[in-house]
Amino acid sequence: MYKAQCFLEDCEARLLPLEGMKCLQAVAEACQACNNSTAALMFASRSRSLAEAHQADTHAAAATVIIAASLLQLGLGAQASYALESKMPVILREAPLLVCGNAHLVLAKCHINEGRREGCEAAIEELEAAKACFCELHAFVELEEALYLQAQMYNTLGLTAQRNQVAQSFAFVQREAAACRREEETWGPDYGDCARALELELRRVQEKDLLYQKQILG
DSSP, X not given: XXXXXXXHHHXXXXXXXXXXXXXXXXXXXXXXXXXXXXXXXHHHHHHHHHHHHTTOHHHHHHHHHHHHHHHHHTTOHHHHHHHHHTTHHHHHHHSOHHHHHHHHHHHHHHHHHHOSHHHHHHHHHHHHHHHHHHHHHXXXXXXXXXXXXXXXXXXXXXXXXXXXXXXXXXXXXHHXXXXXXXXXXXXXXXXXXXXXXXHHHHHHHHHHHHHHHHHHHO
């Protein structure tokens, strides 16, 4: 924790405010991916404070999604839900699609955490909104989680037909998500999602085609 505090101070001393926000948010995301919720909460909170101080609403909203997810992982579901719902208007109005999708996903988990039928129904609505964002981005890894949770909610509510339909979609997306992970392992962080992987692969093909044309046409 001491090293983390030193890192925070170093960011503030060395980086411009916008760079500091992005750096702190990236570290928070990395901590969250490693299931270190306490560290993720600390870095994201500092990122949001910087963003709010400089009226960078979009960055503050993105940091809030990480904060809410971290609070939920720490068993503080009510606080997570409150923190996220207060920023949803800004997120839906200004944030990138991936942030919007993750916000809906975290809010769905907050509803699931309530353990009530009404919570399951509300979670399904939030997951539907998350799916729309992730589908547009071809973010298969995130979409995989949303579909899995939605199938669980339909099953909990006894809605078998809806559960089976979502389960079919999940099976397809699961294969695509596995391909994304293989691409990332093979090619590195530039292949962080399938949309980016396809973009880079298309560029490689175009470069090869251009080289081929030069060789053939002289």
